[in-house]
Amino acid sequence: MGFRISNLFTGALPRPPWARAACWACLGCALPSACWRVAMMAGADVGFRDAYRYRDSTGGTVYVLALEVIQVGAAVACVGLCRPWGEVVPRWVPGLGGRPIPRRLPLVLGGAGDALLYLVVYSVAFRFARAALSDPPGWTPAQGMSPGQTWVLALAYAPMLLWPAALTVALVGYRRGRA
Template sequence: MGFRIKNLFSFASPPGSTGRAPQRWAKAACWTAFLSPLPSACWRIAMLAGADTGFAEAALYRSNASGVVYVLCLEALQVGAAALSLGLCYGWGEKVPRWVPRVGGKAIHRRLATTVGGAGALCLYVIVGAYTVRIVGVSTGAWDGWNPMTGMNPGQRAALIAAYTPAIAWPIALTAGLVGYWRRRAPE
């Protein structure tokens, strides 16, 4: 027992085992959490590269360095965060990789991973939920507001919807992956 709050952020002897195989459902959830935001990232990169996505504000992002940097940083953040989801079902999510100075090879406390992952999932629920509600509300005419589909033809709208719809699964899949990680890493 003897667990103290200061141990939450230390790498020293966390409770729970490492090395147990992830549950099949948890691994599927982690991979879903990784893959679900990638289509929207590809859509934005295509828009930035000059593809005719129909996005009315594409020129704004392409025409200046700050717009390009914004989109590229957004993609790096999104893809990096999605990749971290895989740590919930692979060994590098249980132990710090050996190449990391000073802490390499030490076990990661399960509370640290689930606290950080839970905060990320909460942010995703807010961001993805708010964006989804806003776009659906504006698209259906329930209220007025900005809509990224303004001026798009049906094919471009379909491409946008196909790119962004999988992202709705991201917070749900991440939550399932976190539950699997927590259970797998629980003390025996």
């Protein structure tokens, strides 16, 4: 946890343990659902009866792969809020390598991403909960799944509910460390 010489150049202070834990929690919240979708695309019987629509079409495959790249990329960026590579542009980036990242940029982008996460995650969760509890039940991805497959789906997607709050905490830690 010690202070590094590189901190003198970036103005960064070591992040408190709670902020580092929140950054890593962001990644941990995003990976299970990404793994579930990768398994679905690889042909595993995850119980999702519309899986063929994504596996058997170019557009569906591109959609899922783009979703994976965006979701996992955003989660890795959350880890950058507590790592040195999140404070200085990597040296391999032409023209910008080695320059400090402006202090407000991660806060602005992270704040916008966090607001979007709250909106998307909770609106989807609300829609699926409402569909599952309506009479007759509306469509949810769990339709036609065995109880075991439904549990796996729930365990894969439940951590997503924590991602927005974890990112909020990570952004607070980042702000305090880059003051």
